[in-house]
Amino acid sequence: MAQENLRVAPRVTQDxxxxxxxxxxxxxxxxxxxxxxxxxxxTLRIFHPVALWVKGIxxxxxxxxxxxxxxxxxxxxVWTQYAGQWVALTTDGICAAAYDVNTVFERAKECxxxxxxxxxxxxSKGPKFYAND
Amino acid sequence: xxAVRLIRIDEPEKSIRALALVDSGADHCxxxxxxxxxxxxxxxxxxxxxxxxxAGPIQIPVCRLKLELLGQVFECxxxxxxxxxxxxxxxxxxxxxxxxxxxxxxxxxxxxxxWEP
Numbered sequence: 001m002a003q004e005n006l007r008v009a010p011r012v013t014q015d016x017x018x019x020x021x022x023x024x025x026x027x028x029x030x031x032x033x034x035x036x037x038x039x040x041x042x043t044l045r046i047f048h049p050v051a052l053w054v055k056g057i058x059x060x061x062x063x064x065x066x067x068x069x070x071x072x073x074x075x076x077x078v079w080t081q082y083a084g085q086w087v088a089l090t091t092d093g094i095c096a097a098a099y100d101v102n103t104v105f106e107r108a109k110e111c112x113x114x115x116x117x118x119x120x121x122x123x124s125k126g127p128k129f130y131a132n133d
Numbered sequence: 134x135x136a137v138r139l140i141r142i143d144e145p146e147k148s149i150r151a152l153a154l155v156d157s158g159a160d161h162c163x164x165x166x167x168x169x170x171x172x173x174x175x176x177x178x179x180x181x182x183x184x185x186x187x188a189g190p191i192q193i194p195v196c197r198l199k200l201e202l203l204g205q206v207f208e209c210x211x212x213x214x215x216x217x218x219x220x221x222x223x224x225x226x227x228x229x230x231x232x233x234x235x236x237x238x239x240x241x242x243x244x245x246x247x248w249e250p
Contacts, residue, residue, distance in 0.1 A: 068136065069136060101168070101170075102171075115148070115149070115150055117150040117151060117152060118151055119151050119152040120220075122220050
């Protein structure tokens, strides 16, 4: 998520981070950061079917998988396109897919993926969670 | 579902990343066996616990691993089950829920998560 998309919610400060109510008072879809570095609640928006890290304590604290998860959210077609297959997800998208997990790891390595997120897409059922769109 | 990294304690250079479902209905953390194989785990050497499934009891090899979840690393016992019997990796109560606070606000499709017991 680009820095310019980040909206600071000034009323969420160190004094209020103990209050969950303050945090959930944000509007749906808001991104935010705390004006102090105090540990605080982290809000994740539930998309189909992967939770997207919205913003936690500070930008630097975002987990390394944020870009991959955001890519996945932007490309919901992969859940049908690769149904029944193992896939390897990188910040650039799906770099390998196959019905055999070993093949996926091999192909991901061949395409230079350092440490992709590897998971199996169910063939039998639709998404468990649905996006808010 | 959230992204999680599984790291071997005895060989920390061996790790993989996967997606897992935070499941308050699961007692334990369960991952697909195929991912454990990629970590080089020897399942024959692991202790077994009995798990219950709709199809009846199954023996599940369990390994203590480090899990990295949302930027935090902690140790947790992880069971491995054939993917034919486990559609999704599960982050269950034991080892996870005693370290965090979480909640859901369905109307906003939000999930609240805090690293504090």
